[in-house]
Amino acid sequence: MGITEFALIEKYFYQRASKRKDVILGIGDDCALLSCPEGQQLAMTMDTLVEGVHFLPSTSAEDLAWKAIAVNLSDLAAMGAEPAWLTLGLTLPETNKKWLKAFSDSFFDCAAYYGLQLIGGDTTSGPLTVTIQATGFVPNEAALKRSGAKPGDVICVTGTLGDAGFGLQLASGEREIKSKKRSAHFLNRYNQPGPRVAAGIALRNLATSAIDISDGLVGDLNHILKASGVGAIIAVDDLPISEPLYAECTQQQAIQFALSAGDDYELCFTAAEDDLERLDKALKTTGCVYTPIGRIIGGNKIHYTQNGETIKMNNLSAYEHFKQ
Amino acid sequence: MGITEFALIEKYFYQRASKRKDVILGIGDDCALLSCPEGQQLAMTMDTLVEGVHFLPSTSAEDLAWKAIAVNLSDLAAMGAEPAWLTLGLTLPETNKKWLKAFSDSFFDCAAYYGLQLIGGDTTSGPLTVTIQATGFVPNEAALKRSGAKPGDVICVTGTLGDAGFGLQLASGEREIKSKKRSAHFLNRYNQPGPRVAAGIALRNLATSAIDISDGLVGDLNHILKASGVGAIIAVDDLPISEPLYAECTQQQAIQFALSAGDDYELCFTAAEDDLERLDKALKTTGCVYTPIGRIIGGNKIHYTQNGETIKMNNLSAYEHFKQ
Numbered sequence: 319m320g321i322t323e324f325a326l327i328e329k330y331f332y333q334r335a336s337k338r339k340d341v342i343l344g345i346g347d348d349c350a351l352l353s354c355p356e357g358q359q360l361a362m363t364m365d366t367l368v369e370g371v372h373f374l375p376s377t378s379a380e381d382l383a384w385k386a387i388a389v390n391l392s393d394l395a396a397m398g399a400e401p402a403w404l405t406l407g408l409t410l411p412e413t414n415k416k417w418l419k420a421f422s423d424s425f426f427d428c429a430a431y432y433g434l435q436l437i438g439g440d441t442t443s444g445p446l447t448v449t450i451q452a453t454g455f456v457p458n459e460a461a462l463k464r465s466g467a468k469p470g471d472v473i474c475v476t477g478t479l480g481d482a483g484f485g486l487q488l489a490s491g492e493r494e495i496k497s498k499k500r501s502a503h504f505l506n507r508y509n510q511p512g513p514r515v516a517a518g519i520a521l522r523n524l525a526t527s528a529i530d531i532s533d534g535l536v537g538d539l540n541h542i543l544k545a546s547g548v549g550a551i552i553a554v555d556d557l558p559i560s561e562p563l564y565a566e567c568t569q570q571q572a573i574q575f576a577l578s579a580g581d582d583y584e585l586c587f588t589a590a591e592d593d594l595e596r597l598d599k600a601l602k603t604t605g606c607v608y609t610p611i612g613r614i615i616g617g618n619k620i621h622y623t624q625n626g627e628t629i630k631m632n633n634l635s636a637y638e639h640f641k642q
Numbered sequence: 643m644g645i646t647e648f649a650l651i652e653k654y655f656y657q658r659a660s661k662r663k664d665v666i667l668g669i670g671d672d673c674a675l676l677s678c679p680e681g682q683q684l685a686m687t688m689d690t691l692v693e694g695v696h697f698l699p700s701t702s703a704e705d706l707a708w709k710a711i712a713v714n715l716s717d718l719a720a721m722g723a724e725p726a727w728l729t730l731g732l733t734l735p736e737t738n739k740k741w742l743k744a745f746s747d748s749f750f751d752c753a754a755y756y757g758l759q760l761i762g763g764d765t766t767s768g769p770l771t772v773t774i775q776a777t778g779f780v781p782n783e784a785a786l787k788r789s790g791a792k793p794g795d796v797i798c799v800t801g802t803l804g805d806a807g808f809g810l811q812l813a814s815g816e817r818e819i820k821s822k823k824r825s826a827h828f829l830n831r832y833n834q835p836g837p838r839v840a841a842g843i844a845l846r847n848l849a850t851s852a853i854d855i856s857d858g859l860v861g862d863l864n865h866i867l868k869a870s871g872v873g874a875i876i877a878v879d880d881l882p883i884s885e886p887l888y889a890e891c892t893q894q895q896a897i898q899f900a901l902s903a904g905d906d907y908e909l910c911f912t913a914a915e916d917d918l919e920r921l922d923k924a925l926k927t928t929g930c931v932y933t934p935i936g937r938i939i940g941g942n943k944i945h946y947t948q949n950g951e952t953i954k955m956n957n958l959s960a961y962e963h964f965k966q
Contacts, residue, residue, distance in 0.1 A: 364730075
C-alpha cells in the first residue's frame, strides 16, 4: 500500500470505528488492547470470503461487507455468544474510492446494528478477499455446543429454509423469475443474511446443541449428530418454507432447497421436550420464529418421513457455495 | 473445499493443535471458547501475507508458515504481550499434500516454540494468502504503547538492523554474494525472523514506548514520534549492524539498510535515562542484545548525527516489502 492508499483506508475504516468501553486501545498501535468481562468466556471465529469462490464477481460492495460480518456473527449466534469485537483482513486488487466508501458504509452499518467495534486488521494488495475474525462473550458454562444432543430431543430450526439457495440461483443467472418482489426477497436472503444473534443468546441453558445453517440443513445437522453421537428423524412436511419459495417451486423442489441449500444462516438446535415451553417463551421475546422439524434418535444417520411414512431422500449432496 | 480436501486440512491442522488450559473448546465447533486470565488485558493483532505482494512465489512452505506467525508475534512483542492463541485463514490455489505437510509442520513447530494454540480458522480455495490473528495477554496497565515517549528518553533497538532487507535482495535475485555462510544468515533473517517476545515482556513498566520494525527503523520510529508528539535524534554510527552486513557493504550502504530496510522484526523502544540500569538487567535475563541509538527530543522530526556532526539523510523512503 502506498501513502495515498493508506490515507484512504485510514479515512474509510480506522477513523470511523465506534467505541466500546471494553476496548482500551483500538486501531493505531501494534495491537488492540481489550478488557474481558468477568465470569464470561470468549467465543472466537474466523471466516474468509474469496471473490469467485464464495461470492460472485458481480456482488456489490455493500452486500459483501454485510455478508462478511454476518457469516461470522452467525457462528457466534450458534454458540449463544454476544458479539463484541471485529478484526478485518481486506485484500484489494485496487483502491477504488467509490467501492471503499460503499463497502465501509455497509460494514459500519452492520457493525453498529450488532454493537460491534472494529479493533484492527490489515489491508493488503491482491485478489479481492475479506477475512473477518469476530469475538463475542458467553457466560461460563452457557455456550451452545454441537455435542449435547440426546435421543428424544426435539430438533428445531429458526426462520425459513431454502430462500438463500434460491437467491444464489437468481444471482448467478441460473434461474429467472417474473415476480420482482419475490426476486428481491430471495436476493436479500442470499446477499444480506440476518444472523440469529438474539435467538442464540435466548437459547443459552435451553438448547442441548446448536449450529448455524451455512452449508445446508442436512450437512450441518450431520455435524451435530457426529459431535453428539446420535441420529435424527426429520419430518419433511414440517420444514419451514417461505411463501415465496412455495410460489416458485413444486413442494418436492422446495423440500430439496430446504434440506440441502446453504447460505440461510438460520440456527438448527435441539432441546429436551421438557424445556420446550420455556424455550418457546424465551424465543418469543426475541421475535424469532422457529419450527420443530424432527427428533434426535439413536444411531448416526438422518431418516426422513413424509405424510407419516418413511421415505428416502436422494441427491442430498453437500451444498456448494458459488464456485466459478 | 470438497470432502477429500477437507479431510486433508483436518489431518494436517485440526487434529494437531496442542492444548492450552485456557482453551475450553478448540477447533471443531462454530467458535472456539476461551477463558481470559484475571487481571490481564487481551492484545490482538492480524496480519495478511499475499503471494506476490508480501512474499516471493519461490518462498518455501516452511518459511511462509513461520513468517506468517512471526510477524503477528512481533506485534504482540511490541505491546509486551505474552502470546496465547492463533487463528489461521488459509487460502490455497490447490491442495498439495506435500506443501500442506511442510507448511503445517513448520506452523506447529513455531506455535509450539512460542506456546501458542491454534484455536480455529478457515481454509478456502483461491490465490495463496495467509491471514493470522494472534491474541496474547498483558497485565492491566503494563502494555507498551507507541504514545509514551518523552523528550530526554533514550531510543534503543534490539538485535541488528538491515539483515532482512539485504536478505530480500538475495531472495529476489536483485543481488548475489559469494559467501554461502553469510547468504544463509541474511536469508534466514528474512525468511524466519525471530519475534522479540521475551524482550517485549521484559520491557513492561520500563519502556515508555515500543514498536516492532517491520517497515524500516525510520518509518516505524516515525509512528512513535507521531503518537507521542515528539522528535528524535539518531546517531547513525551507533546503529547496530551485523558483521555479515558490514562485510558485504560500505558503511554508508549498511547505514541505509539499517535505517530504511524492513522485515527485521526487531523492537524499537524508548526509556527514561533513570530506568536504563533496571532495563539493562531485565533484558539481560532474556539474552536479548540491545543498542541505544539516540534520544527523544522536542519537535516532530528525526535528525541525524554522524561523528558528532549533524548530517542529512536522503532517500529514506518507506521500505517496500517485496512487490511483483
